[in-house]
Amino acid sequence: MEKLLKILRKNARLSAEELAVMTGRTPAEVETQIAELERKGVIRGYSAVIDDEAFDDDSVLALIELKVTPQSQSGFDEIAARIASYEEVESVRLMSGGYDILVSVIGRNIREISQFVNQRLAAIDAVQSTTTHFVLKSYKENGIIKTDPEKDERGMIFP
Numbered sequence: 001m002e003k004l005l006k007i008l009r010k011n012a013r014l015s016a017e018e019l020a021v022m023t024g025r026t027p028a029e030v031e032t033q034i035a036e037l038e039r040k041g042v043i044r045g046y047s048a049v050i051d052d053e054a055f056d057d058d059s060v061l062a063l064i065e066l067k068v069t070p071q072s073q074s075g076f077d078e079i080a081a082r083i084a085s086y087e088e089v090e091s092v093r094l095m096s097g098g099y100d101i102l103v104s105v106i107g108r109n110i111r112e113i114s115q116f117v118n119q120r121l122a123a124i125d126a127v128q129s130t131t132t133h134f135v136l137k138s139y140k141e142n143g144i145i146k147t148d149p150e151k152d153e154r155g156m157i158f159p
Contacts, residue, residue, distance in 0.1 A: 001033060001037070003022075003023050004019065004023050004030065004033060004034070004037075005037070005042070005043075007019060007022055007023070008034075008043070009142065009143055010143055010144065012046045015027075016028075016030045016031045016034075049141055049142050049144045049146075058108060058109060059106055059107070059108060059109075060106070060107050060108070060109055060110055060112075060113055060134060060135075061090075061104065061105070061106050061134070061135040061138065062104070062105045062106075062107070062113045062132050062133065062134050062135065063102060063103070063104055063132075063133045063135065064102070064103040064104075064105060064117060064121065064130055064131070064132045064133070065095075065098075065099035065101075065102060065130065065131040065132075065133075066083075066099060066100060066101040066102075066103060066121065066127055066128075066129070066130055067099050067100055067127070067128040067129045067130075068100045068101055068126050068127055068128060069126045069128060070100075070126075071126060076094050076100060076101065079101070079124065079126050079127075080092050080094060080101060082124065083101070083103055083121065083124075086116070086120060088105050088106060088107060088112075088113075088116055089103055089104070089105055090104040090105060090106055091103070091104040092104075099131070103121070110134065113132065113134075114132075117130055117132055
């Protein structure tokens with residue numbers, strides 16, 4: 001099952017037949033296993049890894065650290081769920097260390113992200129502080145390398 005999940009993380013578009021060959025199972029066994037993983041909530045969905053730089057040069061990815069006061073009944077869960085509900089939010093993670101929650105946001109430009117932080121995140125009573133980091137370049141995402149290998153302009157010389 002672990003091998004199947006590892007393969008699906010890299011390419012969820014493979015057919016049951018291809019997955020069967022790669023895992024040493026039959027296509028029917030693979031389909032049953034995937035259905036069971038979906039039913040149990042292990043597999044939550046499928047998505048494409050998109051190179052935003054190639055698609056839209058102007059889009060901006062920001063990672064926002066939040067220091068948050070946990071709520072008496074729900075801890076961080078209620079705050080995280082509220083943040084996750086915003087359309088521009090890509091991910092929300094509870095962290096250990098110097099801050100509590102890490103939020104990943106995609107916007108059309110820096111100003112849009114700045115307004116999101118100011119008007120939405122900072123306006124939440126439990127949020128004590130925010131630190132925003134703008135991603136300059138992404139090299140690998142979800143296990144997929146996003147940069148093209150550098151081409152050697154010197155050429156190859158054969159003896």
